Amino acid sequence: MKTVESKAGTEGDFSFDVYEKKFKALADELRLKIMYELNQKGQLCVCDLTELVGLPQSKLSYHLKILHDAGFIQREKKGTWNYYQLNDPEVKAILSPELCCIFYPGQ
Amino acid sequence: MKTVESKAGTEGDFSFDVYEKKFKALADELRLKIMYELNQKGQLCVCDLTELVGLPQSKLSYHLKILHDAGFIQREKKGTWNYYQLNDPEVKAILSPELCCIFYPGQ
């Protein structure tokens, strides 16, 4: 994982691409809003989010996929619904506690 | 700054754009490598970085500007040279301490 530390100092190819992917996922106002809403409300289905965020469904799915692929959110299927929620440990591993209650999970 | 907290819960237009800009700056392998090198070496001029990172000068300047505009690095001019270094408080305000010694400043 932190390939970097073992090689620290020595030049070399680290896994910056993994971090790139994670920061890319956060690098969008809409996705930050989604993270924020999930952080506030806990668990939401896509239909809830379309209303909260005011996006067409296909657009929302696109952004949810990016957050999911980056590991920041988890999906739980319940019948026809897909419920999403923050993946707290993943978020905490990347974000500063100073961002608590915006994107960073409280408690 | 954290407009979010005062309004938390109430829907509304927060300053997600500020965070978007910061995460966008981090959302690039090259720029992460630059952050890493600055974190390791402390202070570097553009010419040092071109060698460390192996980029043409104009490309490097482009990426340094993005990091600088986002507030993650500071510039100090000494004669013809521009020395860059991490802006520690800014980095710490965004990144998890778990990223210590990669991008997050040690100590």
Next chain:
DNA sequence: ATTATACATCAAAAAAAGTTGATATATTGT
């Protein structure tokens, strides 16, 4: 004063990411 070095900036081209509307799949209710 001229030449060389360090760096920023610019404009054009290329690549990547985001948007849109349509379609596909699965599940639930009748």
Next chain:
DNA sequence: ACAATATATCAACTTTTTTTGATGTATAAT
């Protein structure tokens, strides 16, 4: 079995970012 709902995915298009090479500006060295 049929209709309706929730959601994912796809392909065409638009927008944003990145790259590249050239040019400009300032400082330093001769």
